[in-house]
Amino acid sequence: MTTQEMILKARANAVTKAEEHYKEICEGICDWKAEIEADKLTGEYYDTVDRFAYHNIMDCIKVVKRTNLLTAEQKQVVISELHETEEYKRTVKMAARLFTEHFVKYKEAYL
Numbered sequence: 001m002t003t004q005e006m007i008l009k010a011r012a013n014a015v016t017k018a019e020e021h022y023k024e025i026c027e028g029i030c031d032w033k034a035e036i037e038a039d040k041l042t043g044e045y046y047d048t049v050d051r052f053a054y055h056n057i058m059d060c061i062k063v064v065k066r067t068n069l070l071t072a073e074q075k076q077v078v079i080s081e082l083h084e085t086e087e088y089k090r091t092v093k094m095a096a097r098l099f100t101e102h103f104v105k106y107k108e109a110y111l
Helices: 003-023 031-042 046-067 073-081 088-104
Strands: none
Touching: 003 031, 003 073, 031 046, 031 073, 031 088, 046 073, 046 088, 073 088
């Protein structure tokens, strides 16, 4: 399986997981498809899909690190390609932003 195929599978699986997430949240309360459409308008749905894609990419990285089928150089190439995906970059930026906001809000407790 090529790196590109791994990335495509991670993205496709993220959409499936996001739908399952909405089904679980909306169970018996409201229509999950309508909730997805409403969240698409605000962008929250896409953030959810990005988070699931990021977790899938991290799982791919863990698998690559553990495999014995690749040399160390090949593993490094695959991992660097996975780090270059848009989902990975956006999620890392979001995590950095959240940490920064948290640190600024509670800086007195840390200093």
